[in-house]
Amino acid sequence: MQRRSFLRGLGLVAVASTVSTPTMLLAAPKGPNELNIDLAVKAITGAKAVVKSEKVHMKAPEIAENGAVVPVTVTVDSPMTDDDYIKAIHIFATKNSNVRCADVMLTPMNGIAMFATRVKLGKSQEIMALVETSKGEFLSTSQSVKVTIGGCG
Amino acid sequence: MDISRRDFMQIAAALGLVTVTNGCASAVPGKSISKVSAKDIYGFNATGKLTLLHMCDIHAHIKPLYWREPSTLISAPNLVGTPGFLCGEAFSKHYGLEPSSLDAYFDTHVDFEALAKKFGKMGGIAHMKTVVNTIKAERGDENVLFLDSGDTWQGTGVALKTRGEAIVKAQNYLGVDVMVGHWEFTYGKERVLELIEMLDAKFISQNVVGDDPFEDEYEELIFEPYTIEERAGAKIGIIGQSFPFTSTANPKEFTEGWSFGLRLDTLQEYVDELRNEHKVDCVVVLSHDGFSVDQEVAKKINGIDFILSGHTHDPSPQPIIINDTVIMIAGSHGKFIGRLDIDIKDHKIKGYEYKLIPIASNIIPADPKGVKLVNDLYAPFNKELNEVLGKTKNTLYKRDTFFSTFDQLINDAIMDEMKCDISFTPGYRWGTTVLGGDNILMDNVYEMCGITYPNVYTFELKGARIAQLLEDIADNVFNANPLYQQGGDMSRLGGVTYDITVSAKAGERITKLMIGGKPIDLKKTYIVSSWGGNLQNAGENLQKDKIRAVYDVTRDYIKRQKVVNVSNKGNVTLLDYDCGCPVKGKRGHATL
Amino acid sequence: MGKRKSLIKIKPKKYKTGEIVKVSFMVMHPMDTGMRKNKKTGKIVPAHYINEVKFMFNGKVFTTMKTWESLSTNPVFTVNFKVPGKGKITVSYTDNTGESQEKSKKIKPKG
Structure with missing residues (x-):
C-alpha cells in the first residue's frame, strides 16, 4: 500500500517533468527537474480535490534568515492509528524551478504526523504542504516566506 | 527650570526663522505655555507596589545629546495613523501634545531647532540615574525592576572603541536587571558572551537557537528564554525576545550558528509555562521586535500582560492595548525612561499606571557618580x-x-x-x-x-x-x-x-x-x-x-x-x- | 567519495517505551541544484542531491522519503517515532549519482 502510492507518485512526476510552461521558461534558470506547482500537485493527487485544512500546521519563518537554509516543519493532526493515519506529507517551494522538496511517506509507527527539514528558496514565495490521509483525502496549507538580500538594521 | 512667558516669546520669535521641515504644515504655538520643572517630570499617579522601569535603544548614548524625531514616517495605507507610524503633527494630534511643550520637543521634530535652544540636550546616564534613584527612593529598591529592550551596547565611538564594555559598565551603574539584544550581536558571538559575563543584568531570549545541525546546541536555546523575578511580593515572569531579523539586517557572520526569528509558537509555550507551571502573577515580554510587530504578536499570543517593546524607536506617551496585552515603547537614545506601576493583589493585576519620563538633562540634575563614570569612560578617547x-x-x-x-x-x-x-x-x-x-x-x-x-x-x-x-x-x-x-x-x-x-x-x-x-x-x-x-x-x-x-x-x-x-x-x-x-x-x- | 559525515539525533535524550521521540538525520551533502556555476571555472556544477531517504527500526522501514535538490545543503530530515522498545534505528540515503550510505543509533528506552 505504502509502496504503491509512492511509486505512483514517481511515475507521474517523471512524465510531468518533461512538460514545461512558457511562464516557467521566462523565469529563473531551469534545473534538471524543473516542474511547476500545478503539475507537481496533479502528479500526486490525480484529479482529486485538495482542501485547505486547519489540521495541517506549517512552521516556517516569515522572513528567511538565509534563503539557502529555510527551516520548515509540517505537523498534521492525526491519531496515527492503523485505520486512520497520515500517509504522506509533500513539501513544495512553489516558485523554485523544481517546486518539489520532499515526498515523505509516513506510517502509524511515527506516532505523530510530522516532518521537518530545511529548504532552499530562490526568491520570496509560498511554501506549500500537501498531505494525503489514509482515507485518500488531500489536505493542504501554505505560508509565505520572504527572501531578502538584507535589511536596514 | 520653569519656562516663563518671556522664554516663550523668544521661542516664538525664533520660530519665524526656522527652516520649513518636510513634515506637514508647521504647528502654531498654543495659547498656554507649559511650565516644566523636575517635579512635573517625575509627577506620577503611583499605584500598587511594583514598578517596572523600561529603556530601549539607547544606542550607547551615555552622554546627553540632541535627537530630533522623524519628520517623515511612511507606512502601508492600512497602518497610516496607527501608533508606530505617527510623527510630527499627526503624532501631536494623536496624543494631544501641547505645541512647543517639553513633550512636543521630545516626541516630534516640530520646531526642533528653536526648542533645542530652549530645552537643551536629552538623555545621558547620569540624568537617567537620578530618575531611577528618585523612583527607587519613592517605591523601595526591592519593588523596582529595570528592564532594557536592547540596542544598548552599540552606537557611539566609546562603545565601538571598547567593543561594548563601556556601555555594560553604564548598565551596571544604572542598575539594569534584565535585557535582550540586537545590535549587541554585531560585536560577534564570542564578544557577546564575554560582555554578558561582565553584565550584572540577565540576558534572556526565547528566540535565539543553535542552527548548526552538527552542534549539540542545534535547535537548543542559546540564552535562558525567561526569568522569574520576585518584587513587591509578586512573581513576575519576563520572557526575552531579541531582534527576530538580526541575521538578515546585520551581517550573518557575527551570529554564524545561531538562528533568530519571531518564534511565536515557543513564545506561546513559555507564556503558558510561566502561568501554569510557575504560577507567576504577571507575564512580561521584554522585546526588540519593534512596536508594530509587537502589536501583531499581541494579537496572536494569548496571556501576555505587558510587552515592553523596542527597536522602532517610537516614543509612545500612552500604551496601546491589544487582546488584553498592554504594549509600551520608550523612544530611543536615552531620551526616556518608561515607568510602569502595577497593582497586583491576590495574584491578579488590578490596575496599572504608565508614564514615559523625558530625560531633560537641563532640568533633571546629573548624578555626580554618573558624571564621573562617563568622564572616565571617555578619557582614553x-x-x-x-x-x-x-x-x-x-x-x-x-x-x-x-x-x-x-x-x-x-x-x-x-x-x-x-x-x-x-x-x-x-x-x-x-x-x-x-x-x-x-x-x-x-x-x-x-x-x-x-x-x-x-x-x-x-x-x-x-x-x-x-x-x-x-x-x-x-x-x-x-x-x-x-x-x-x-x-x-x-x-x-x-x-x-x-x-x-x-x-x-x-x-x-x-x-x-x-x-x-x-x-x-x-x-x-x-x-x-x-x-x-x-x-x-x-x-x-x-x-x-x-x-x-x-x-x-x-x-x-x-x-x-x-x-x-x-x-x-x-x-x-x-x-x-x-x-x-x-x-x-x-x-x-x-x-x- | 568517502564516507560523508552524518548524525542521528534523538530528542528528548531520555525516553520510555511507548513515548514518541523526534528522530533527526543530518548529513554533509552538497545538494547541488544543477543551476549553480562554479565561480572559478564558470561551468555549471552538475546536479548532485539526495533523492531517497529511509528510516528503519530493527530493519523495518517506518518512513521513506523521495527528496529533491530544493532541500538545503547539508540537509536535515526529522520525523517522529513511537518507541516500541529496545533496538536500533538506521537511516539510509541514496543520491542521484548512485551514492548510498547509512547510519545507525541504538534505542535504549529507560523503563
Missing part, C-alpha cells in the same frame, strides 16, 4: 572624539523614511571620494543630531556610523539589479503586514531620485528611477558604493583598493569642506501621501 572636523550650516539629523541630512552628508562624502554613480547608506534609525551652526565632532561621526563592519565597498551592479534591490528594500519597509517588515527605513541613496507609490504591489512601487539625472538604464552597469549592508555580495568587480571605513571617509570629507551645507530637500517623491506625517485616509503627493 577624548583626543580623537572631541576633534572638531568642521561646522554645519543646517541641522544634521538622522531618521525619516527616505532622506535625512546627516545621511546625505555621508553619501556626499562617499560619492566625492569613491567617484561612484550611486551611494547606498543604511536606513537604520540610530544616530545623532547636530544643530545648524554647531561644530561637527569626530564623536558625532561615530554616533552616525560607528559600526563593527564600517567598510565602504565600491563595485558594479546592473541597472536591473539596482531597480530590483530598491523594490526589495521598499517591501521590507512598506509591507502591509508588520510581520514581514524589518523595522527600519529606506536605504538612503546618493546620486538617485525616484518616485514611490507606497500602496502599490510589492515590486511595483518605484517609478521614474533616475541615476545622475538620467532615467535608469536597466542594461547598463553602474558603479555603486555601499556600506552597512551586504549589497557588495550582489555586485561584481569589487574595487578592493578603495575599501575604507565610512567614518574615515566622512571625517576626511567634512575636514575638506570645513563648513558643510546640506539642504533638507529630499530625493524621493511620494505619490500617494501629501506629507511626511500623514493621517489616516489622507492622500496626495509630496517630495521628501
Whole structure:
C-alpha cells in the first residue's frame, strides 16, 4: 500500500517533468527537474480535490534568515492509528524551478504526523504542504516566506 | 527650570526663522505655555507596589545629546495613523501634545531647532540615574525592576572603541536587571558572551537557537528564554525576545550558528509555562521586535500582560492595548525612561499606571557618580572624539523614511571620494543630531556610523539589479503586514531620485528611477558604493583598493569642506501621501 | 567519495517505551541544484542531491522519503517515532549519482 502510492507518485512526476510552461521558461534558470506547482500537485493527487485544512500546521519563518537554509516543519493532526493515519506529507517551494522538496511517506509507527527539514528558496514565495490521509483525502496549507538580500538594521 | 512667558516669546520669535521641515504644515504655538520643572517630570499617579522601569535603544548614548524625531514616517495605507507610524503633527494630534511643550520637543521634530535652544540636550546616564534613584527612593529598591529592550551596547565611538564594555559598565551603574539584544550581536558571538559575563543584568531570549545541525546546541536555546523575578511580593515572569531579523539586517557572520526569528509558537509555550507551571502573577515580554510587530504578536499570543517593546524607536506617551496585552515603547537614545506601576493583589493585576519620563538633562540634575563614570569612560578617547572636523550650516539629523541630512552628508562624502554613480547608506534609525551652526565632532561621526563592519565597498551592479534591490528594500519597509517588515527605513541613496507609490504591489512601487539625472538604464552597469549592508555580495568587480571605513571617509570629507551645507530637500517623491506625517485616509503627493 | 559525515539525533535524550521521540538525520551533502556555476571555472556544477531517504527500526522501514535538490545543503530530515522498545534505528540515503550510505543509533528506552 505504502509502496504503491509512492511509486505512483514517481511515475507521474517523471512524465510531468518533461512538460514545461512558457511562464516557467521566462523565469529563473531551469534545473534538471524543473516542474511547476500545478503539475507537481496533479502528479500526486490525480484529479482529486485538495482542501485547505486547519489540521495541517506549517512552521516556517516569515522572513528567511538565509534563503539557502529555510527551516520548515509540517505537523498534521492525526491519531496515527492503523485505520486512520497520515500517509504522506509533500513539501513544495512553489516558485523554485523544481517546486518539489520532499515526498515523505509516513506510517502509524511515527506516532505523530510530522516532518521537518530545511529548504532552499530562490526568491520570496509560498511554501506549500500537501498531505494525503489514509482515507485518500488531500489536505493542504501554505505560508509565505520572504527572501531578502538584507535589511536596514 | 520653569519656562516663563518671556522664554516663550523668544521661542516664538525664533520660530519665524526656522527652516520649513518636510513634515506637514508647521504647528502654531498654543495659547498656554507649559511650565516644566523636575517635579512635573517625575509627577506620577503611583499605584500598587511594583514598578517596572523600561529603556530601549539607547544606542550607547551615555552622554546627553540632541535627537530630533522623524519628520517623515511612511507606512502601508492600512497602518497610516496607527501608533508606530505617527510623527510630527499627526503624532501631536494623536496624543494631544501641547505645541512647543517639553513633550512636543521630545516626541516630534516640530520646531526642533528653536526648542533645542530652549530645552537643551536629552538623555545621558547620569540624568537617567537620578530618575531611577528618585523612583527607587519613592517605591523601595526591592519593588523596582529595570528592564532594557536592547540596542544598548552599540552606537557611539566609546562603545565601538571598547567593543561594548563601556556601555555594560553604564548598565551596571544604572542598575539594569534584565535585557535582550540586537545590535549587541554585531560585536560577534564570542564578544557577546564575554560582555554578558561582565553584565550584572540577565540576558534572556526565547528566540535565539543553535542552527548548526552538527552542534549539540542545534535547535537548543542559546540564552535562558525567561526569568522569574520576585518584587513587591509578586512573581513576575519576563520572557526575552531579541531582534527576530538580526541575521538578515546585520551581517550573518557575527551570529554564524545561531538562528533568530519571531518564534511565536515557543513564545506561546513559555507564556503558558510561566502561568501554569510557575504560577507567576504577571507575564512580561521584554522585546526588540519593534512596536508594530509587537502589536501583531499581541494579537496572536494569548496571556501576555505587558510587552515592553523596542527597536522602532517610537516614543509612545500612552500604551496601546491589544487582546488584553498592554504594549509600551520608550523612544530611543536615552531620551526616556518608561515607568510602569502595577497593582497586583491576590495574584491578579488590578490596575496599572504608565508614564514615559523625558530625560531633560537641563532640568533633571546629573548624578555626580554618573558624571564621573562617563568622564572616565571617555578619557582614553577624548583626543580623537572631541576633534572638531568642521561646522554645519543646517541641522544634521538622522531618521525619516527616505532622506535625512546627516545621511546625505555621508553619501556626499562617499560619492566625492569613491567617484561612484550611486551611494547606498543604511536606513537604520540610530544616530545623532547636530544643530545648524554647531561644530561637527569626530564623536558625532561615530554616533552616525560607528559600526563593527564600517567598510565602504565600491563595485558594479546592473541597472536591473539596482531597480530590483530598491523594490526589495521598499517591501521590507512598506509591507502591509508588520510581520514581514524589518523595522527600519529606506536605504538612503546618493546620486538617485525616484518616485514611490507606497500602496502599490510589492515590486511595483518605484517609478521614474533616475541615476545622475538620467532615467535608469536597466542594461547598463553602474558603479555603486555601499556600506552597512551586504549589497557588495550582489555586485561584481569589487574595487578592493578603495575599501575604507565610512567614518574615515566622512571625517576626511567634512575636514575638506570645513563648513558643510546640506539642504533638507529630499530625493524621493511620494505619490500617494501629501506629507511626511500623514493621517489616516489622507492622500496626495509630496517630495521628501 | 568517502564516507560523508552524518548524525542521528534523538530528542528528548531520555525516553520510555511507548513515548514518541523526534528522530533527526543530518548529513554533509552538497545538494547541488544543477543551476549553480562554479565561480572559478564558470561551468555549471552538475546536479548532485539526495533523492531517497529511509528510516528503519530493527530493519523495518517506518518512513521513506523521495527528496529533491530544493532541500538545503547539508540537509536535515526529522520525523517522529513511537518507541516500541529496545533496538536500533538506521537511516539510509541514496543520491542521484548512485551514492548510498547509512547510519545507525541504538534505542535504549529507560523503563
